[in-house]
Amino acid sequence: MSVPVGVAAGIPDRVVRHRLGREDAIRWGLIALFALVLYLFLLYPLWQVLWRSLLDNGGRFIGTANYVHYFSTPAIAASITNSLFVSAASMVLTVTLAFGYAYALTRTLMPARGLFRVAAMLPLFAPSLVQAFALIYVFGNNGIITRTTGLNVGIYGAKGIILAEVFYCFPHALLILSAALGATDARLYDAARTLGAGPVKTFLTVTLPGVKYGLVSACFVVFTLAITDFGAPKAIGGKFSVMATEIYNQVSGQQNFSMGATVSVVLLVPAVLAFVVDRLVQRRQYALVTSASKPLLPERKAWKDTSFLAYCGLIAGFIAAIYAVILVSSLVHRWPYNFGLTLKHYDFDTAGGYRSLWNSIRVAALTAIVGTTLTFVGGYVVEKCRTAAAGPLYLLSVLPVSVPGMVLGLAYIFTFNAPGSPLNLLYGTLAILIVSNVIHYFTVGFLTATTALKQMDAEFENVGASLGVPFYRTFWRVTVPIALPSIVAISMYFFLNAMVTLSAVIFIVAPGTELAAVAVLLMDDAGDTAQAAAMSVLIIATGLAVRSLYWLAMRGVTARTQAWARSGTTTEDHTP
Amino acid sequence: MSAVAAAVALEGIAKKFSEFVALHGISLSIAPGEFVCFLGPSGCGKTTLLRIIAGLERQNVGTVRMAGRDVSGLPPAMRNYGIVFQSYALFPNLTVGRNVAYGLETRRMEAGAIGRRVDELLALVGLARHRDKYPAQLSGGEQQRVALARALAPMPALLLLDEPLSALDARVRQSLRHEIRGLQRRLGVTTIMVTHDQEEALAMADRIVVMNAGRVEQVGGPAEVYRRPLTPFVARFVGQMNFLSAVASPRGGWARVGETELRHQPGFVAAAGSAVTLAIRPEEIAVGPSALGVPNALTARISGAQFLGPFTRLALVVEGDGGAALECDVAATAFTALNVGEGALVPISLAPEALRAFPSAGAAS
Numbered sequence: 001m002s003v004p005v006g007v008a009a010g011i012p013d014r015v016v017r018h019r020l021g022r023e024d025a026i027r028w029g030l031i032a033l034f035a036l037v038l039y040l041f042l043l044y045p046l047w048q049v050l051w052r053s054l055l056d057n058g059g060r061f062i063g064t065a066n067y068v069h070y071f072s073t074p075a076i077a078a079s080i081t082n083s084l085f086v087s088a089a090s091m092v093l094t095v096t097l098a099f100g101y102a103y104a105l106t107r108t109l110m111p112a113r114g115l116f117r118v119a120a121m122l123p124l125f126a127p128s129l130v131q132a133f134a135l136i137y138v139f140g141n142n143g144i145i146t147r148t149t150g151l152n153v154g155i156y157g158a159k160g161i162i163l164a165e166v167f168y169c170f171p172h173a174l175l176i177l178s179a180a181l182g183a184t185d186a187r188l189y190d191a192a193r194t195l196g197a198g199p200v201k202t203f204l205t206v207t208l209p210g211v212k213y214g215l216v217s218a219c220f221v222v223f224t225l226a227i228t229d230f231g232a233p234k235a236i237g238g239k240f241s242v243m244a245t246e247i248y249n250q251v252s253g254q255q256n257f258s259m260g261a262t263v264s265v266v267l268l269v270p271a272v273l274a275f276v277v278d279r280l281v282q283r284r285q286y287a288l289v290t291s292a293s294k295p296l297l298p299e300r301k302a303w304k305d306t307s308f309l310a311y312c313g314l315i316a317g318f319i320a321a322i323y324a325v326i327l328v329s330s331l332v333h334r335w336p337y338n339f340g341l342t343l344k345h346y347d348f349d350t351a352g353g354y355r356s357l358w359n360s361i362r363v364a365a366l367t368a369i370v371g372t373t374l375t376f377v378g379g380y381v382v383e384k385c386r387t388a389a390a391g392p393l394y395l396l397s398v399l400p401v402s403v404p405g406m407v408l409g410l411a412y413i414f415t416f417n418a419p420g421s422p423l424n425l426l427y428g429t430l431a432i433l434i435v436s437n438v439i440h441y442f443t444v445g446f447l448t449a450t451t452a453l454k455q456m457d458a459e460f461e462n463v464g465a466s467l468g469v470p471f472y473r474t475f476w477r478v479t480v481p482i483a484l485p486s487i488v489a490i491s492m493y494f495f496l497n498a499m500v501t502l503s504a505v506i507f508i509v510a511p512g513t514e515l516a517a518v519a520v521l522l523m524d525d526a527g528d529t530a531q532a533a534a535m536s537v538l539i540i541a542t543g544l545a546v547r548s549l550y551w552l553a554m555r556g557v558t559a560r561t562q563a564w565a566r567s568g569t570t571t572e573d574h575t576p
Numbered sequence: 577m578s579a580v581a582a583a584v585a586l587e588g589i590a591k592k593f594s595e596f597v598a599l600h601g602i603s604l605s606i607a608p609g610e611f612v613c614f615l616g617p618s619g620c621g622k623t624t625l626l627r628i629i630a631g632l633e634r635q636n637v638g639t640v641r642m643a644g645r646d647v648s649g650l651p652p653a654m655r656n657y658g659i660v661f662q663s664y665a666l667f668p669n670l671t672v673g674r675n676v677a678y679g680l681e682t683r684r685m686e687a688g689a690i691g692r693r694v695d696e697l698l699a700l701v702g703l704a705r706h707r708d709k710y711p712a713q714l715s716g717g718e719q720q721r722v723a724l725a726r727a728l729a730p731m732p733a734l735l736l737l738d739e740p741l742s743a744l745d746a747r748v749r750q751s752l753r754h755e756i757r758g759l760q761r762r763l764g765v766t767t768i769m770v771t772h773d774q775e776e777a778l779a780m781a782d783r784i785v786v787m788n789a790g791r792v793e794q795v796g797g798p799a800e801v802y803r804r805p806l807t808p809f810v811a812r813f814v815g816q817m818n819f820l821s822a823v824a825s826p827r828g829g830w831a832r833v834g835e836t837e838l839r840h841q842p843g844f845v846a847a848a849g850s851a852v853t854l855a856i857r858p859e860e861i862a863v864g865p866s867a868l869g870v871p872n873a874l875t876a877r878i879s880g881a882q883f884l885g886p887f888t889r890l891a892l893v894v895e896g897d898g899g900a901a902l903e904c905d906v907a908a909t910a911f912t913a914l915n916v917g918e919g920a921l922v923p924i925s926l927a928p929e930a931l932r933a934f935p936s937a938g939a940a941s
Binding site: 010012013015017021023387416459460462463465481 | 590591592597630631632634636637638648649650651652653654655657658659661663665667668669670678679681682683690726727729736851
């Protein structure tokens with residue numbers, strides 16, 4: 001052999017190539033397909049928004065003139081500070097309230113914890129408009145409190161938006177915080193006690209540091225949700241303009257697409273920033289809970305349990321009240337003047353009526369199927385096919401979480417309603433709504449899939465290969481069955497979000513493809529508030545029904561296909 | 577190699593991970609039916625070498641041949657081997673029977689034949705009763721045997737074992753050593769096992785490949801590697817070994833430790849005055865009356881005694897300037913007969929035929 005032995009410099013950087021077989025062709029085909037989807041439906045449209053913000057409405061390049069105009073027109077520029085203020089306030093309030101609630105669920109023996117957990121999840125089933133509607137029904141100019149007490153708290157504007165966002169974001173913060181508070185090591189508390197630390201000191205030195213990453217994550221999630229939300233500010237904001245509603249005003253109201261694109265790009269900045277900072281912070285996280293950890297079993301303390309019961313009762317009561325108000329207002333003749341029962345508001349006469357509900361259900365179901373397939377197969381090629389493409393594909397896959405729905409929708413107008421483009425075929429179809437939803441909610445599905453895939457033995461594919469079994473067969477017979485709980489959870493996540501989303505679809509619904517959440521908005525705009533409430537009730541009912549079916553199915557699935565799982569371990573459900 | 581082609585032949589395998597060189601041009605030939613252990617500390621490159629043979633890792637340079645055929649460019653699926661990983665990687669959602677059948681089902685075998693082969697293999701590893709259980713319902717040792725049966729089911733020409741016993745209890749490990757070795761003998765399948773446990777390698781292998789820092793230090797049978805380590809690394813890594821710093825004497829075959837001149841194994845030549853390292857195993861040091869009137873006799877003080885069941889390990893300090901420290905194993909009964917305690921002076925001898933000599937590190941060629 002003429003190989004120079006023992007000299008690092010003598011070893012070439014290239015590795016010996018393996019002959020390419022049919023399996024490699026399939027593998028690379030999947031990677032290419034995944035990359036194409038992300039490029040066509042995410043990167044290219046976003047690029048269109050960026051480009052349009054540098055053009056005037058006639059299509060001439062004007063550099064940064066739009067930005068100069070945006071920042072120098074006080075009426076529009078106010079939307080930036082308004083957005084930041086509202087989102088920061090919602091963040092502080094929501095995370096504080098949710099922390100106490102999560103603490104009660106995980107660290108006390110307060111009664112009815114299961115019930116409180118479910119109650120707090122209710123806002124996930126409604127468009128963000130619904131919270132705002134309920135506030136208007138109670139505190140608005142014709143609200144029940146305003147009418148009966150004569151006291152008008154001035155709910156329209158920042159106050160109303162913040163309150164609505166708190167309820168809308170509450171379950172998201174709660175999920176993160178209860179996961180963080182639930183994962184702890186009882187031995188740390190034993191150590192603190194043996195060292196003579198009191199409850200306050202223990203809280204400050206053990207509890208808080210243990211959940212700081214969860215707290216940071218919850219803050220960023222709530223901030224991003226609030227700053228990108230369109231429904232609540234649209235319904236209750238009145239003249240108080242935020243960036244999401246400003247995009248809508250520019251595009252739908254004034255047909256000023258270039259200014260819409262400009263505001264979109266500016267809105268991308270805080271959302272992307274929040275995401276990047278969160279990722280950087282989370283990277284420093286280390287495993288607090290190891291296999292040697294002991295779960296913390298809360299002790300019964302009467303005064304503690306009772307005060308937390310009162311606290312959670314109050315919050316859950318508010319949430320329940322919102323839903324009760326929406327339900328009642330959809331069932332009475334005229335809130336708050338005539339409380340006689342009627343079903344006439346369910347006889348929709350505008351905005352597509354029941355067709356929009358069927359459309360929504362179809363779109364949500366197809367979003368679940370397409371989204372789950374794409375995120376899981378995408379997660380698989382990124383996680384298991386170790387190629388040079390994995391890094392860029394991962395980045396593209398986590399990008400959507402910081403793209404506001406309004407921005408994605410506007411980007412799709414630019415991309416799929418461009419004269420002469422073959423992509424126009426999609427415009428005005430249900431397909432584009434499905435694509436929009438899949439991309440909008442892509443990241444959580446993708447991360448759930450990669451987490452599940454990471455937990456699997458890395459050698460499964462190698463064992464398959466050594467036995468001469470093609471990778472796609474091992475994928476189908478081993479990977480998918482093991483990940484089934486995660487797969488079902490991902491599809492649930494896509495379905496529920498597709499049912500309630502407004503921002504990502506508002507720009508691209510067309511006659512014939514009306515959606516229920518958009519119908520709610522249009523009914524409200526037209527003054528049919530009772531019909532809007534009725535449609536909201538139907539959306540919520542659909543979500544709850546599907547969630548219950550999912551729960552039943554999961555019990556079946558777990559019993560049948562996860563029979564192998566060790567007793568005592570439960571499959572984790574990352575999504576609501 | 578004679579007329580029969582080597583089952584596995586490695587020619588100049590080199591591998592680097594960015595700037596870290598994991599393997600420095602390894603060449604090795606493994607005969608059909610042989611059981612070879614790659615032995616070395618973690619990070620020595622033994623697992624990387626195994627994965628290159630398996631095609632799971634790609635070398636930068638070098639050729640892998642199996643039965644004379646160059647497989648360097650073939651993906652894992654086309655190399656015809658079975659592999660057992662440290663984690664076993666059993667498919668948790670398939671029963672034991674389905675796991676074993678996994679590699680057979682794509683081979684156009686009729687269902688009846690697959691069933692018979694599965695039964696045959698499960699009987700072979702003594703798990704016939706567990707055919708319909710899931711892996712999680714089995715003990716670690718049983719899971720290990722299922723992984724073995726799965727790897728052997730398609731009758732591969734080569735069996736690769738990546739630290740197959742390291743996740744098991746000491747007792748289970750002992751019995752599985754025998755079982756795997758027996759199975760391998762009966763089936764005659766060429767086997768390569770990676771391990772960091774020298775005892776395991778000594779007990780199981782026909783030949784041991786001792787590796788260190790990406791290089792092969794020594795290749796040889798267990799007794800040879802143990803008795804005649806070629807390098808201080810092998811001496812230290814395989815079994816227990818005492819080292820003494822010495823200086824080569826003018827007369828060949830002798831070296832000076834402090835004031836004492838000791839005779840060592842013949843065959844090692846060093847320039848007079850150059851630094852050498854002498855090595856002897858704890859059980860090769862004679863203590864007590866038997867150490868009187870023999871070559872290389874010394875006096876040492878017992879500085880500690882550690883009772884280890886069948887024998888006692890003595891910590892000794894050689895009398896005289898330098899005061900070299902030695903460890904020596906004395907059978908428990910012999911130690912009782914000596915009737916001495918810590919601090920006592922005892923005669924010891926380092927038998928010349930057991931006293932190995934190596935060039936000292938730094939002075940090595």
